[in-house]
Amino acid sequence: MAEVALQGRDFAQPAITSRSKALAKLRLSDAVFFQLTRGSAIAVLIILSGIIASLLYGATPALRQFGFGFLVSERWNPVTENFGAAAPIYGTVVTSFIAMLIAVPLGLLIALFLTELCPMWLRRPIGIAVELLAGIPSIIYGIWGLFMFAPFLQRTLQPALIGVFGDVPVLSTLFAGPPYGIGILTAGLILAIMVLPFVTSISRDVFEAVPPVLKEAAYGIGCTTWEVFRRVVVPYTRVGVIGGVMLALGRALGETMAVTFVIGNAHRISGSLLAPGTTISATIANEFTEAVGDLYTSALIALGLLLFVITFIVLAAARYMLMRLERRIG
């Protein structure tokens, strides 16, 4: 009824005014929608700056108290409220390094297999499997690491390492001590499995972007598959591969749950890879809810700020490199 009445009124009025009214209404809704979308885009920027600002604000008491010493001090004593970030930084860097040491060659070889060797019918299933596995939550890797992988390492790999390298000068300290099962090495290995799908899927995408003409030309003059890969594919995609590796590194540095389960959470820097340690994210996850006192909380937030800054730099570099490759391929 109301609609009919409305239409009737519209007819009664001169056509010009109703038309301009409708147009004005449309123009208004258009402007509102535009501002809404623009505001949302800006909100994304605000969220990022909000993260940085809130972490800076929260970290200020600890940073003011300890200054630069926060970065280099190994002490972490909640009772005397004396905090230093050296042990978590060391753990984060070493576990990520172990992870990349294993995941990068493995991932590149798998990508080589997928792009050059794999029969067509198998390519899609393996590719999908890799991508699905990249989506499995890290807590699953953590629980597997704790109950299956760590006891396994404790029984097999770790005693073997201690036995084999026991008499070698440098390596004996690197693999010293009782086999705990959990520790820095175990965390590094779990991280390696976790980032493997990332390295693989990005390098595969990048390798597939190489123009077939280039590869065919190389095959045409008699190159072997390895030579084509080494001399044509890798040079062409180098920037992209490095970008992908750094993206995976960003993941490894910030990974929390998989590491927290198996690192042992011990605040000390030990020469041995078999000893328990801690990482920045594991420290925050383990201690934040139990932190009493403003300085303790602030020290943990300062750790978070540190982690964010490190990953931000790594990820920004990764994106920059991937963008450069994209631009070149067009």
Place this chain on the structure above:
Amino acid sequence: MTLYSRRRGKNAVVLGLSVAATAIGLGWLALILGALIWEAFLGLSLQVFTEMTPPPGSAGGLLNPIVGSLIMTGLAVVIGTPLGMLAGTYMAEYGRHSRLTHVVRFINDILLSAPSIVIGLFIYEIFVYQVGHFSGWSGALALAVIVIPVVVRTTEDMLLLVPDTLREASASIGMPRAHMISHVCYRAASAGLITGVLLAVARISGETAPLLFTALNNQFFSFNLNAPMASLPVVIFQFALSPYKEWQALAWVGALIITFAVLALSIAARALGSKEPL
């Protein structure tokens, strides 16, 4: 040995290594999933879905964390999706070549892979600390911050796939831009947009770190969003690290539920996304 056979030998070695690497990678991951299924089926029963989390040393289920996870995930999607979609719309429709778009894209890509524990700290600072207590709301907010970049990314990508001829056609019949976007572009890209939301849900349903100090945990059944709320990942974390056999068994079951939920969501997203656009 001739140069030719040396080259062939080298080639064979590397190719052999790459096959071995694939076998190791896939085998390793199969091992994890196998262990998960094996361990979890021992503890899987109807009880898991009907009973609350037990006190140490007795049997029980995972009803309250499952419900808590569903509530917080749902809220996070409701909060994060509109914002992400609108931002993605701006980037693909209005400011395709503007400076703002480039900056937002760069920042968004970084947020996409920023450590999730830092997002937990952020929400703790701006919400939990100000309010003075842990709550389901703060957990949902933390998850929403993770949803946004995923949705922004897929919305932009999917809208860019919509052919410009459609836009030109609707402009030529005098359609205002807002109408064109909502009635033509969104509709043409609808499968892709839903894919983005599904991917975002898959991403947050296993997130633990941002919930640890926002939603905390709750041993009891609760719909109260102003109180601490249980969630599946946090309960898994707590139970797995406990010394009690019953809790550890429940942690495995929870892990299996999450894995299956995530895999189902990713497969659904994939099936939807692989359909021909338009």
